[in-house]
Amino acid sequence: ELPKLAQKDTYKVGFAQTESNNPWRIAQTNSMKAEAEKLGFQLVYTDAAGSAAKQVADVNSMIAQGVDVIFLAPREEKPLIPAVMAAKKAGIPVILLDRSVDPSLAKAGEDYVTFIGSDFIEEGKRVAEWLIKNANGKSKIIELEGTTGSSPANDRKKGFDEAIKAAGGFEIVASQTGDFARDKGRQVAEALLQAHPDADVIYAHNDEMAMGAIAALEAAGKVPGKDVLVLSIDGGKEAVQAVVDGKIAAVVECNPRFGPKAFETMLRYAKGEAIDPWVINEDKFYDASNAAAELADAY
Amino acid sequence: MTTIETPASRSGPFSGGRLFTLAGRYGTFVAFLALILFNVIVTPNFLSLQTLNVNLTQVATIVIVATGMTLVIATGGIDLSVGSLMAISGALAPMIFMGRFWPVENMALAVALAFVIPVVVAGLFGLFNGALVTRFSIQPIIATLVLFIAGRGIAQVMTNGNLQVFKNEGFQFIAMGRIAGIPAQVVLMAVIVALAWAMVRYTVIGRQIIAVGGNEKAARLTGIPVKRVKLFVYMVSGLLAGVAGLVVVARNAASDANLVGLGMELDAIAAVAVGGTLLTGGRANIIGTVLGAFVIQLVRYTLLANGVPDAAALVVKAALIVLAVFIQQRADKH
């Protein structure tokens, strides 16, 4: 019942990106584009500009154009279900990247081929676990959330908050959105540090906000890494460098280089191989112990 | 307050409240004081120099942009493109001193150019807005919507969407430096506001701006060069957006064409409106705009510092904006 993918020399491949307003997305897009070029496939690229609804419309226009396969980086779990179903109905296999869709409404291996990516909840949890182990008495946390309502923000908060609560002894003194942006993250951190001068941990949902938080700390005359531990997710080069410099204590990687794995999975599917419902993208973890060594490999 | 900033005299069912009479002339100021009082009582560690510092540096860019916006709105126009122009200028500056256009031989010169060129370019885009409004008689909201959409795209194309990270003390002085102990961007804000205020109050062009917004036909018949006046205000708005763009990227030591100035147009317009300048034109209350921006900044700070969750904060912010404008209008009447 899952649409089949014929074996051909070249394919017309759709890639429905959700947005391109941050370095992570841009890295992801570039990786997909580079891989398609390498393989000589024709890539139909759309950008939903942050709208789940537009992303569905984008997928529909790909279906109309008769693509062979669709890579979908769903903006949200539920609203993208119609896109997955429409593709299925049109006989086009779908591979989900970096975020999944609601498992109660669509299933891997049935409605779409597979989900390639990591687990946002897990990312938040890994940050929390590091902190629990390495807190050294630091316990008052400021959390800089991603864009309100977006699934990485919700999940990274959930994973972290639950693990931190379970551990006991920590207190999240403030949790506010910084919109995944450096400038906003900095402004929010500035205000929160004023209201909570006793905070000694800042957990940012992405690198950009973490960099903003570092600027805020420095402006307030505090030393990041010493007075306040900064924790982050994404693991871009600038953040890993900050780990090396001691400004960020630890960062969980969320690798945007999906291209190779995505196309490899697609070709395996075309050959008729069985694909796991969840192809896990291994994510690294950087802290003082490995950052210097891994710096060159960070994206 | 100059007399050209005359109050609106629409009457509503709420008029005549004695309470509001006390608010005196500057309604926005009252709202501002009320917010401060609230914070002193409720917000932890509010009364400190660092709090002042944080708020002043954060509000600087809004004030700078809103000053230009006030002039545009005074002519009966509006400028939606300011955020995108900030992105363009913010993208250009690092490209210049990081040698993306031509190799940097003399850093001092490169930094000087990094200040001048982006602002001039933003000013030229502002002129483009003005030309659409005057030469083609396109409605301002749509004329500037063109660059609102395309401007950020231009900045992204220039940088290929990539983040530019840099460290350059000379350039970053505009945001990180201090002049006589006061943050440079705050000084910059004060100077721009003072100039604009003096312009509206004392100069011929200031009166012409207001006349054009008040009655364009009549203004033309008194010999006012209506088109030139409009070109001028859009250019000024562009220039100031350019300056604000520089401040933002300098402060963050990074330029992200995707995000610099995002949503700035609404903040700036809200500041102008809360400050008591009618969006229909014919008035320019620069001091009001500054107060309006302060009110908006303080609302934001208050909600953040007191841990109001984002969703609820939106609702509260909405109510406070309405309340501030309402108080301002009532007070203005008496």
Add this chain to the structure above:
Amino acid sequence: MLLSMQGISKAFAGVAALRSASLEVGRAEVMALVGQNGAGKSTLIKILTGVYRRDEGTIALDGREVDFAMPAESQAAGIATIYQEINLAPQRSVAENIYLSREPRRFGMIDHAAMRRGAEAVLATFNLAIDVDRPVARFDAATRQMVAIARAVTQNARLVIMDEPTSSLDEREVAVLFETIRTLKRSGVSVIFIGHRLDELYAICDRVTIMRDGQTVAKSAMADMSKMDLVRHMLGKELAAFQAMAADGATSDRPVRLAVEKAGAGVRVRDVSLTVREGEISGLAGLLGSGRTETARLIFGADRMERGTIRMDGKARDYREPAAAIADGIGLVSEDRKVDGIVPDMSIRENMTLALLPKLRKAGIVDRARQDEIVARYIRALGIKCASPDQPIKELSGGNQQKVLLARWLATDPRVLIVDEPTRGIDIGAKSEILKLLRGLADEGLSVLMISSELEELLAAADRVTVLSDGSSVAEIARKDLSEAALLAAMAHQMPQGETA
């Protein structure tokens, strides 16, 4: 008694506009309401119709006390009003404006055909054959005034209020309007008629109520009140006679300052030639729609001239913008002060000095001391009634606004001043002052081109009159030949088509 307003007081921002004023109107009676500019006439009317709320006083209609919160309510109670500043929706068609808020319907939907027919029919009674589907903004002030009148008289009202309805009408139109008022009266409708032209008041009104400084100072039957008494009540003093003021000596030998030769643009101005000499008041007469306003705009560079030449001091000029004409020393007091004149939210001071700004400039900065001095001088000279120069001009009474606009141009010290209906809405006391002022300036060398629909005014002030008809200059009448009969004959020279009565 149909209407009785008693003890009405109203203050704006603490300044009293009305102080215990009263007004009574009987059934089928035409009541004149007169007073100087700023006496409070329009305010009294607006309180009646629910535009403003009164501070004190009672209003009774048909013996029952009423309190209208908005114009819609007074309209529903049978009061139709023509406000001083013509109130029509400019982009809506003539027919829609006439029927707005009481459109003819069929099955709940607007019956456009009936509306068009109805509008054409009423306008026909006013000798107006215009395309009722066109937006009213396309018509000149006079036509719009007629549309507003048509709207009011077709409302089946018990009381029709007319606030200076004739100020932009010519004699022919005025006659039509009076016929309409008589018809209304015959069918039992009462009329309140506000105006500054005494002859008109005597011609049409039964009774008169006189206001001064926000108070009602006299009431009487029109016939029992002599003109002299009326004016004395109005002004609170005697009026210097309204005498002929034209220059004594002939002006025909003076050098020509402004010459218009075979000017034309579009269909409104076809072929206009006229001259204005140094130190003379040159009149421009014509029927409604004859193209006087358009001619003035062409000279001034407000519209583009397509044919012909304009010469200033003998040199051909082509003004593309008013600014260019102003730089050459030309000024224009426009006909429609609401649309082309005032900047409503600006203060009196700024409105008055708008055209003067370039001359007040010192390194880009306005010389405030000189500005204040000039403003104070003209407020005094023209007797502008205002709380202070800082007051927004929109708060002034209509006549006082007009004076500010006149001052705007006088302050620029022009060499040629074009005045389009300069005394529109100006009371009889101030009117002769203004005409005298223009005369005085002319004697000092100013050239005035005066457009006026009041023949009396032209006769009194003009040294020479050019007559326009249907966009062409058809006659030039010298001072010695000037008479009402001569003017009328020349104006009727070529009746616009479709209007041969």
Add this chain to the structure above:
Amino acid sequence: MQAILRPFAIKSSGDIARLGVILALLGLILFGALRYDYFLSPYNILSFLRYNSMFALIALGMAFVIITGGIDLSVGGTAAMASVVAALLSPHHWAAGLLGGMAAGLAVGAVNGFIITKMRIQPFIATLATMLAAYGTGLLLAGNQSVSVSYDSGFTVIGQDDFLGFPIPAWIALAAYVAGWLVLEKLPIGRHILAIGDGEATAGLMGLKVERTLAGVYLASGALAGLAGVVLAAQFGAGQPTEGVGWELFAIASVVVGGTLLTGGAGSVGATLAGALLLAMVFNILNFENGLGWISLSAYWQSVIRGAFLLVVVVLQAKLMKKHEGA
């Protein structure tokens, strides 16, 4: 003959603009049809209509608001909030979802009307504030994440099914436009709305109930935004509190491209629809163009192209109007 031609008679420069937008729309369709395979395929046309009916709905409300000389920035937030309310109520009955969503829209419209007519705050600021409040309320109701609709109550039919071969959302939008056209062109209230846009004070003096009419217009805009929210929830199976960003600008641009002046007092329902379809078509064309692989894959070029397209449309329109006025 003249009677037949009457509807096409060009009387004002607004007519020219309206004619212009329809020509531009036809031109763009022709361009797409010639350049891309499958552009006129039923699949593309139907999914285009299904998706863009939401924008058509809010553009219609915006047209009425703009005709009164106002503006409604809250439509996007309202639609988002309404979609959440509809999703939350959809398990009870499909009608509960539909009515609940519209009621949410009406509620925002009522608040707008109150702030604008009673508190006398300018529409731009009033609706800017309610935009924030609507987003906030939506997020609060939804607990910061999308809310699944019920797939059992038949609610999704509103967004996902067809009737007579056409998507139901498209039928809804069509019905709304017919009603809107009737109101504006045929009913007295339409004339009153136009007259108020011409000048509020004047309209009041002419005896119109300005406040009540204005409140009604904002109510209608809210209701249409609410309806768009219902369609959103039904079409995508979820109430989405973060959707709707930028919809207000899209709607404003549609209305203006449709020849309506932001100063109020004039406007056309049909041309607004054409304007909305024209601007939406640009997105569709860009997706197809990407399929050809000619323009670089970056999304940034797309915004530059969209901006440039808008520029071309409004400049041409302005030139046409000037020419007409000169004639």
